[in-house]
Amino acid sequence: MKKVELLSPAGNLEKLKIAIDYGADAVYGGVSHFSLRIRSGKEFDMQSFKEGIDYAHERGKKVYVTINGFPFNSQLSLLKKHILKMAELKPDAFIVATPGVLALAHKIAPQIPLHLSTQANVMNVLDAQIYYDMGARRIIVAREISLKDACEIKREIPDLEIEVFVHGSMCFAYSGRCLISTLQSGRVPNRGSCANDCRFPYELYAANPDTGTLFRLKEDPGIGTYIMNSKDLNLASHMKEILDSGCIDSVKIEGRTKTSYYAAITAKTYRWALDDYYNGVSNPKAYQKELHTMQNRGFTDAYLINRPFEKNDDQNLDYTMMMGTHQVTGMVVEDGKYFMCKYKTFPQDTLEIVAPKDTKIEEVDNEIGTVTCKEGTYYITFKQLLAKNAKVWESVHSGNVNPITLPTPLPPYTFFRIPASDDMMSAPPKI
Numbered sequence: 001m002k003k004v005e006l007l008s009p010a011g012n013l014e015k016l017k018i019a020i021d022y023g024a025d026a027v028y029g030g031v032s033h034f035s036l037r038i039r040s041g042k043e044f045d046m047q048s049f050k051e052g053i054d055y056a057h058e059r060g061k062k063v064y065v066t067i068n069g070f071p072f073n074s075q076l077s078l079l080k081k082h083i084l085k086m087a088e089l090k091p092d093a094f095i096v097a098t099p100g101v102l103a104l105a106h107k108i109a110p111q112i113p114l115h116l117s118t119q120a121n122v123m124n125v126l127d128a129q130i131y132y133d134m135g136a137r138r139i140i141v142a143r144e145i146s147l148k149d150a151c152e153i154k155r156e157i158p159d160l161e162i163e164v165f166v167h168g169s170m171c172f173a174y175s176g177r178c179l180i181s182t183l184q185s186g187r188v189p190n191r192g193s194c195a196n197d198c199r200f201p202y203e204l205y206a207a208n209p210d211t212g213t214l215f216r217l218k219e220d221p222g223i224g225t226y227i228m229n230s231k232d233l234n235l236a237s238h239m240k241e242i243l244d245s246g247c248i249d250s251v252k253i254e255g256r257t258k259t260s261y262y263a264a265i266t267a268k269t270y271r272w273a274l275d276d277y278y279n280g281v282s283n284p285k286a287y288q289k290e291l292h293t294m295q296n297r298g299f300t301d302a303y304l305i306n307r308p309f310e311k312n313d314d315q316n317l318d319y320t321m322m323m324g325t326h327q328v329t330g331m332v333v334e335d336g337k338y339f340m341c342k343y344k345t346f347p348q349d350t351l352e353i354v355a356p357k358d359t360k361i362e363e364v365d366n367e368i369g370t371v372t373c374k375e376g377t378y379y380i381t382f383k384q385l386l387a388k389n390a391k392v393w394e395s396v397h398s399g400n401v402n403p404i405t406l407p408t409p410l411p412p413y414t415f416f417r418i419p420a421s422d423d424m425m426s427a428p429p430k431i
Helices: 013-021 038-043 046-058 073-088 099-108 125-134 147-156 180-185 236-244 260-278 284-291 422-426
Strands: 005-009 026-029 062-067 093-096 114-116 136-140 161-168 204-208 213-217 232-234 250-253 326-332 338-341 350-354 369-374 377-382 415-419
Touching (some): 005 013, 013 026, 013 046, 013 260, 026 046, 046 062, 093 099, 099 125, 125 147, 161 236, 161 260, 236 284, 250 260, 260 326, 260 350, 326 350
Parallel strands (some): 005 026, 005 250, 062 093, 114 136, 161 250
Antiparallel strands (some): 161 232, 326 338, 326 415, 350 377, 350 415
């Protein structure tokens, strides 16, 4: 039986490795401004992206290249060169968004499979058939599509792979068709530079054109301030419905610009949910508990399972971002011998260990600290904070660039975390 693919974001080389180590079957990312996430595109160069492709392929995983921006005429010559350069790296597919780029990539790099971006807004069989006839072998359907309609496309075009988003940021507009950022800051969303203006707080005014009078419309605190702020997509509790449909080939997580911890926890949780499904079990409460450890805008199951008119809880009007239930305090570096502080750590602090999939952890008790297991969860306690340069610290805080010695080697990209305190939870960070 062919299993559904778990596809994770790769915002840079570290996040690519983390997503794969925590359970992703494939990752997606890009180089240069032809990607719809310019900021993450700048995190890669050709050499590091090639290293990421090699890392994935050595582990039997796939890498899809995002070339899903909307180019201007002046960029077409550069676009052709970019497609050819990326093809030399031998990725597993290109993700493109427009008919012209699709045709161009199919012509000059016919050996690379083509996936159609969600930016193409495919909602029905007619559009899907057109793109399939042009060479697309997978379509990332619009976020606004229903599972029923996605399955109808699959029934009509059985050889066409169907990919759906299951987690991540939701656009206020229709699959990214937004000009708010362009209007306010000149940053064009469909060319990869959205400033996320919909996340900002806004005040409402009423004007009288005859008198020139301007009145501020006062609101009750917390009501309607973030009038365009969408909640984050979260379909972890609906994986059984999605997979039972039999028409979905890949489930996708949004978030190339999000943190390394986000890359780890989303890959870990959705891998868990997929594996549970194939083992005939399900534990939605456990999946949600893990996903809620991350910062989020509130969660919604959006439109794949429910029609838009059937629900009215997809916006968060109170704040743009809130703390998760946990605070990340550290991350183990790639050699597995040290960790970098991400918050603050003191001797005798007990930190929960979150490690990549299928890795083994040794329980120890030595002069550096202890690693213990309680009810299946591992914890680390430092007796001393010994830096790589042999200096002993009384405490370490985020921004400290000194690697701190571990009491025993741990898997690369293991995270440490603690429950968020009340003061963390009471003040949602603004972005």
